[in-house]
Amino acid sequence: MAVTKTNFINYSRCPRYVALDDLKHEKLNSMVTLEEYRKEEESEILKELLGDMYDEEGNDLIDTKNEHLEVMLPYYNAVELLAGSIAPKYFDGTFKYSKDTLEQESFDALINNIRYICYVDIYNETKDGFNIIEAKATTTKKYIDLGCKQNNEFNSIFMKDEKGIYHLLEELNVNIEDYMPMKKYEYNRAKLFDRYAAAGHYVYDLAVQRYIIENDLKAHGEENKIKNVRYYLTVLNHEYVFDGKYDRGEPVYDTDANGNEIVCFIDLTEITKEYMDKIDLDRQRVEGYIHDLKASEVPLGEYCEIKKMTKCKYSKICWSKLPKTNSIMAYIDGHHGFKDIDGNKYERFDLINDGYLSMLDVPEKMLNRQKNVIQRRALESGKPYINKNKIIDGIKQIEYPVYHLDFETFPCPLPRYRGEKCYTQSVFQFSLHIESAPGVCDKEKDHYGFLAPDHKDHREELVKYMCELIGDKGTVLVYNDSFEKTRIKELAEIFPEYKTKLLKIRSMIFDLMNIVKTKSSLYETLGYDKEEAKMFNYYNAHMTGSFSIKKVLPIFSTLTYQGMEIGNGVEALITYANFPKMDKLDFEHKYQKLVEYCKQDTWAMYCVLEGLKQEVDIYSLN
Numbered sequence: 001m002a003v004t005k006t007n008f009i010n011y012s013r014c015p016r017y018v019a020l021d022d023l024k025h026e027k028l029n030s031m032v033t034l035e036e037y038r039k040e041e042e043s044e045i046l047k048e049l050l051g052d053m054y055d056e057e058g059n060d061l062i063d064t065k066n067e068h069l070e071v072m073l074p075y076y077n078a079v080e081l082l083a084g085s086i087a088p089k090y091f092d093g094t095f096k097y098s099k100d101t102l103e104q105e106s107f108d109a110l111i112n113n114i115r116y117i118c119y120v121d122i123y124n125e126t127k128d129g130f131n132i133i134e135a136k137a138t139t140t141k142k143y144i145d146l147g148c149k150q151n152n153e154f155n156s157i158f159m160k161d162e163k164g165i166y167h168l169l170e171e172l173n174v175n176i177e178d179y180m181p182m183k184k185y186e187y188n189r190a191k192l193f194d195r196y197a198a199a200g201h202y203v204y205d206l207a208v209q210r211y212i213i214e215n216d217l218k219a220h221g222e223e224n225k226i227k228n229v230r231y232y233l234t235v236l237n238h239e240y241v242f243d244g245k246y247d248r249g250e251p252v253y254d255t256d257a258n259g260n261e262i263v264c265f266i267d268l269t270e271i272t273k274e275y276m277d278k279i280d281l282d283r284q285r286v287e288g289y290i291h292d293l294k295a296s297e298v299p300l301g302e303y304c305e306i307k308k309m310t311k312c313k314y315s316k317i318c319w320s321k322l323p324k325t326n327s328i329m330a331y332i333d334g335h336h337g338f339k340d341i342d343g344n345k346y347e348r349f350d351l352i353n354d355g356y357l358s359m360l361d362v363p364e365k366m367l368n369r370q371k372n373v374i375q376r377r378a379l380e381s382g383k384p385y386i387n388k389n390k391i392i393d394g395i396k397q398i399e400y401p402v403y404h405l406d407f408e409t410f411p412c413p414l415p416r417y418r419g420e421k422c423y424t425q426s427v428f429q430f431s432l433h434i435e436s437a438p439g440v441c442d443k444e445k446d447h448y449g450f451l452a453p454d455h456k457d458h459r460e461e462l463v464k465y466m467c468e469l470i471g472d473k474g475t476v477l478v479y480n481d482s483f484e485k486t487r488i489k490e491l492a493e494i495f496p497e498y499k500t501k502l503l504k505i506r507s508m509i510f511d512l513m514n515i516v517k518t519k520s521s522l523y524e525t526l527g528y529d530k531e532e533a534k535m536f537n538y539y540n541a542h543m544t545g546s547f548s549i550k551k552v553l554p555i556f557s558t559l560t561y562q563g564m565e566i567g568n569g570v571e572a573l574i575t576y577a578n579f580p581k582m583d584k585l586d587f588e589h590k591y592q593k594l595v596e597y598c599k600q601d602t603w604a605m606y607c608v609l610e611g612l613k614q615e616v617d618i619y620s621l622n
């Protein structure tokens with residue numbers, strides 16, 4: 001039988017995965033075809049791409065079907081080919097890379113009758129040995145962010161050598177303590193060994209690759225070559241700024257104005273070497289699991305990667321024992337664990353595996369966070385928690401007219417337009433409802449918007465129209481303001497002509513979430529003490545631990561996204577991404593649906609604000 005690198009990584013999660021996989025596909029009795037290998041890889045790649053495209057708030061979108069997401073694959077393939085074309089600037093020798101797996105270099109190792117297989121993204125043969133370069137459509141930020149501040153300057157555990165390749169500080173001729181205390185260095189370095197953490201995820205992948213390659217070499221009597229193989233990740237450079245140059249309709253990613261290439265190379269040879277014993281143990285575990293094939297329940301754990309894009313594909317089966325709403329997972333900050341009155345700490349997974357599945361199962365004495373107590377009371381009593389005074393004071397901060405604003409964006413791995421970076425949230429649509437006076441807003445008549453009709457650069461038209469619509473007085477209301485604020489700031493840098501107006505719009509932004517959740521600094525300014533300022537303003541058990549607008553809306557309104565052809569952000573993005581492929585009729589239909597979706601988002605804000613006003617009887621106070 002054969003086990004691919006991707007399967008190895010999944011099989012080593014827990015004993016149950018292999019058995020469930022076997023039940024589903026009878027895969028273990030068969031050999032792996034190239035086509036199957038490609039599909040497995042693509043499925044993992046898509047998850048990884050999405051992982052970089054969405055933050056925690058995107059969790060409810062994880063289950064969006066893969067076929068919808070395949071629209072992103074060409075961008076991934078382009079990353080791999082770009083890295084292959086840039087690699088000769090950094091490495092000597094010959095290169096083998098292709099988007100066709102069949103043409104990639106492959107290795108396989110036969111251990112205890114199991115064939116472990118891997119294909120190499122970029123195989124670079126040098127005069128002394130060879131380099132293995134794995135391309136990932138993530139960014140350098142994950143690695144460069146590992147570090148800390150020293151003398152007011154952020155230093156990473158990684159630094160470029162004279163050629164421009166990133167290495168750990170310990171591999172360069174530098175004194176680590178000049179950059180950070182040794183303890184901090186080791187703390188951050190350890191994250192590379194956490195396969196379930198953002199940076200460690202890819203390191204583990206590369207280490208499995210190395211394990212297979214070394215065993216292949218050993219099996220062929222080429223053990224002496226092992227010391228001459230180096231292992232690199234190549235990832236998108238988060239500092240690269242695209243100058244907007246196109247040639248025959250294709251973007252040209254030359255070195256940018258600051259000398260940055262669009263991809264960077266990170267040398268992980270020493271780190272993956274340290275990993276080898278661990279991978280060998282994981283391989284032994286995997287073999288045990290394959291041998292036993294037990295599909296019975298196992299403890300749930302970090303390896304399920306629940307609430308992440310990389311979550312286990314069988315989580316629906318294993319996690320179904322938890323209630324759909326208000327499970328223990330809904331306790332805000334529950335990932336930090338729980339503490340009883342004597343200071344004993346209980347990890348969330350331990351509690352789950354001991355049968356504490358619902359919020360109500362967790363003994364009250366373990367709820368050491370006031371916000372969790374509020375959640376518990378709201379669930380037990382069926383009544384919402386509400387701090388009327390804070391809500392009233394929050395609403396009073398809103399000036400009229402109110403511009404309810406929302407953007408739709410396309411976070412493309414490769415920048416498409418001038419001034420963009422990799423994964424820039426490229427704005428292609430806005431929706432605006434103008435509420436001229438309290439409660440005065442018509443869903444249709446007071447709605448304005450812009451939607452790019454194709455993939456050409458329409459940002460300036462969008463900016464111009466938005467600037468025309470939004471006056472100099474009033475409030476620009478958004479939900480979760482950091483997103484819109486950042487987009488407007490980016491647009492202001494790219495379009496200096498509109499900078500003053502855009503920054504004015506930005507200064508008018510007020511976050512509706514601050515009224516529902518809270519914002520300590522705002523409420524402290526309004527005279528609330530620290531404790532009260534940081535506590536929620538509103539909590540209802542139907543929110544099941546989330547303050548996202550999709551959870552808050554049904555509480556304050558009958559408005560629903562159900563039944564809408566485009567009903568969430570990922571569907572909106574995919575629809576836009578597919579514009580160029582659509583025929584005229586299909587395009588006109590989808591265009592309209594996308595307008596409706598974005599309109600619903602800003603109308604939802606109006607409804608939530610109205611609902612909050614009713615909740616605190618604001619109109620009777622005026």
Ligand code: SF4
Pocket residue numbers: 013014015016017020298299300301303304312313314315316318319
């Ligand atoms: S969901 Fe968790 S327990 Fe179930 S198969 Fe996946 S990793 Fe194992």
